[in-house]
């Protein structure tokens with residue numbers, strides 16, 4: 545039987561489509577520092593805490609989506625149609641059997 549695949553493209557849940565995320569070391573840095581530090585002080589902090597010669601870029605490529613900002617997935621078209629059909633049937637039934645709302 546021939547399979548038809550339905551491609552779903554949605555924004556990456558980690559970077560929200562921005563393609564980049566904040567370097568985790570920078571996230572740690574900002575927990576205890578504000579913008580008053582000089583570049584020398586910043587570089588020194590990254591050297592002491594992470595062994596970097598200088599501070600890395602604050603934004604790095606999102607590893608979840610490999611920097612594309614999108615997550616792609618595939619679903620068998622027959623399965624997708626079955627889910628849609630089931631939802632439609634549930635909606636039609638709910639006209640006759642409304643779900644009881646709390647409160």
Ligand SMILES: [Zn+2]
Nearest residue numbers: 556559606609
């Ligand atoms: Zn991402």
